[in-house]
Amino acid sequence: MKIAFVEPKAPGIHIFSRIRLPRLGPVLLATILSRAGHEASVALKESHPLDWHRLIGSDLVGISTITSTAPRAYDIADRVRSFGVPVVIGGPHPTFLPDEALEHSTWVLRGEADSSILAFVEAVRTGGGFEHVPGLSWRDGHRVVHNPLGLAIADLDTLPTPDMSLIEQGGPGPSGFATARTIPIQTSRGCPYDCSFCSVTSMFGRKYRFRSADKVLEDLRAQDLDDAHVFFYDDNFTANPKRTRELLEAMIDAGVTPRWSTQVHTDCARHEGLLPLMRRAGCDMVYVGFESVNPRTLRLYDKAQTVEAMERAVSAIHAAGISVHGMFVFGSDADDAETIRETASWAKAHDLDTAQFLILTPLPGTRVFEDLQRAGRLLSPDWALYDTHHVVFRPMGMSPLALQTETLGAQGTFYSIGQVLRSALRGQKFNAMIRAYAGHHNRAWIRTHKPFLAHLRALGGAWRGTEAAEAAVTPADGARAAEAVPSTLPARSADAKRAAAEASAA
Ligand code: B12
Ligand code: SF4
Structure with missing residues (x-):
């Protein structure tokens, strides 16, 4: 067929x-x-x-x-x-x-x-x-x-290497700011943790399954690795440190050590010698779900990590010569403007190489979705807005607009012109390029989302438990309700100036 x-x-x-x-x-x-x-x-x-x-x-x-x-x-x-x-x-x-x-x-x-x-x-x-x-x-x-679901595939080695040539008009392409081809390879499925906002465990389970080192080597050898960057698509690459070591040693022994990156939990730093081994096998960046420096938020997300563990992880990863991409999620019931700013300052103070500040998003299949839907706190039925960049629920500790603008502010601070200069002055060309791209993206997002921001402004304040009826409001209503750009938007321009001053002082 x-x-x-x-x-x-x-x-x-x-x-x-x-x-x-x-x-x-x-x-x-x-x-x-x-x-x-x-x-x-x-x-x-x-x-x-x-x-x-x-x-x-x-x-x-x-x-x-x-x-x-x-x-x-x-x-x-x-x-x-x-x-x-x-x-x-x-x-x-x-x-x-x-x-x-x-x-x-x-x-x-x-x-x-x-x-x-x-x-x-x-x-x-x-x-x-x-x-x-x-x-x-x-x-x-x-x-x-x-029909009832079948059992999830137990032995990932029975799966073939995905054939990228079946993608029309060529396989995965350059990212726009990086010249290297990125090659996606998945070595494991599932995650033993169970964060309340993440759909990975309901989709792929908490039982960690992985491909053998031999099969991963086969997947790697099937690609043209020259000048390529491999992105291991695992949700938690180091969840089983024994298998991770086996894989890394096999890669080193076989001399198949392209540059690669992957997602890890902060617990990766607990395993003696694992990060240096990752570096030897070619790892140049890890994506770490830090989420927040607010301990109550970490508990609400069931994140199973402390701020101390986050700090130990950043030091250990950097000490191994690997860059850190920090991922943060703002908008728990324990968050307010202050906790967001503290988190953004932490990201800067700990010298994360790149970072992504996302908005808590109730994705079907997660506990966050069930809780917010049951409480009548979802603001929009438009799934296109559920991309972690738009506020789509009514937060507890601040207005929807404040959550949106504080998140944009955090992104703006981290990716200010000053920060770009700072990276450039330190000779970190790639980071400077990413920071410039992300800063540009943030400004373009604000420019193209004025009606959405006006819609959030029209929605008013924080959740007080009585506004279930608001669930019916759509962005189009908001856009009609107000055209003005919210006055809170330039909140971070002072920070951007400060960062620029810091950069020229450096
Ligand atoms: C790699 C990745 C990315 C990459 C590239 C992704 C892309 N093209 O979308 C990047 C970094 C760019 C990215 C970005 C985002 N991602 Co992402 N990403 C992943 C990740 C880690 C791996 C994807 C993957 O290949 N999985 C492995 C394959 C085997 O699984 P699969 O594609 O789902 O396929 C299986 C089934 O779903 C099913 N299936 C899939 N398609 C089809 C089609 C048919 C016809 C059938 C019958 C079956 C079927 O069968 C497949 C084989 O078993 C997943 C987590 C995960 N483990 O899946 C998150 C995940 C997909 N991302 C997610 C999200 C939210 C995002 C972002 C919105 C936000 C963000 N995190 O920054 C953006 C949006 C990107 C976009 N497309 O707009 C969520 C999506 C949840 C949801 N309900 O929306 C996931 C599940 C992670 C999570 N924490 O919950 N992502
Ligand atoms: S550690 Fe990462 S992949 Fe695992 S449940 Fe939490 S967010 Fe999802």
Whole structure:
């Protein structure tokens, strides 16, 4: 059969808008299908206009979506189905809201689909046996049928190396500010932690599964590693330090040590010698979920880390010669403007190389989503806004507008012109470039989001437990309600000036 997968483009401008990196699900599923003799392809992020002829000329279209891309995924599904082509939707958003996705698709295949995709496509080909496909949802007249989920694939070594050549118009591309090609490789699934805002554990489980060192070497050798940067897509690369060591030693022994980066928990610093070994194997940056320096926020997020552990981690990672990209999430019920500013100052004071200040976002499949939805605190039904850059719920300790502007302020402070100069003066060319790009992105976001900011302003104050009715308000209402740019926006320009002064003094 001819099967075309689509990973839709994220709406609006986004820090990742210029990064052509796929999620591996569609590529992996296309690889499994093409090995079984089907003709499969992947259209990635619409970085080129969608090839509608290819889509409507297919026997089946598979759309992969996270929450923020769901509206675009549904548009594409509606259009494809209007030509009589059946559509299956999968990924972390429809897995938790299959009934919604079935308004637009013929089927939803929930959860990890590596072991169900072949049975599903066979059922489509023969027109029967859908009831035997684990995790499949569909409409049968007025009834919606949800088959129970199958067991998650236990042995990741049974999966093939994702074939990037199945991505139309070339594989993953340069990121716009970096010249290196980024190669995505996943060595593990799941995470033993269970942070309240993260959907990784409900999607992939807390049991940590990993590919053997030999298979990862095979994945690495299948790529052209010259001048490339490998991004290990793991959620927690060091969750099982024994396997991490085995993998790193195998890479060093085999002389396969490209430059690479990955996500880790602050607990990576607890394991003697692990960070230097990562460095020897080629690691040049780790992405660390610090989230906040407010201990109450860390507890509310079930983050299982202390501020002291965060500080030890930064020192140990830097001491190993690895750069730190800090990830922060603002807006817990224990946060206010002050805790956000303290967190941003901590990021600067601890000399993080790059950082991302995100807004707490109730993503389906998370406890945060359940709690905020139950309390009637969701502000918008527009999934396109659920991209961690927009405030979409009513915070407890500040107004929605304050959460938005404080987060922009934190980003503005960290990525001020002064900070760019500071990195440049220290000879950190790459960091200076990233900081300049992120600062530019922040300013562009503010410029293009005036109506959204006005909408937040019109929403008024913090959550006091009585405003459940506000759930119905949409950004369009807010845009009509007020056109003005909120006066609190330039809050950080003083900080930017201070940073510039610091930089010239350095
Ligand atoms: C790499 C990565 C990125 C990369 C590139 C991603 C991209 N192209 O979107 C970068 C760094 C750019 C990124 C950015 C963001 N990301 Co991200 N990212 C990941 C990460 C770590 C790995 C993705 C991956 O390849 N997974 C491995 C493959 C095998 O899983 P999969 O793609 O989901 O596929 C399986 C199933 O979902 C299913 N499936 C998938 N597609 C389809 C399609 C069909 C038809 C079928 C039947 C089945 C199916 O079967 C697959 C095989 O088992 C995931 C976490 C994770 N473990 O998945 C987060 C994750 C996808 N990201 C997330 C988020 C929120 C974001 C951001 C919005 C915010 C941010 N963190 O900065 C941005 C938005 C990017 C965008 N597209 O707009 C969330 C999404 C949750 C949600 N419901 O929205 C995740 C799940 C992490 C989390 N903490 O919850 N991300
Ligand atoms: S440590 Fe990271 S991947 Fe694991 S549950 Fe927490 S946020 Fe998700």
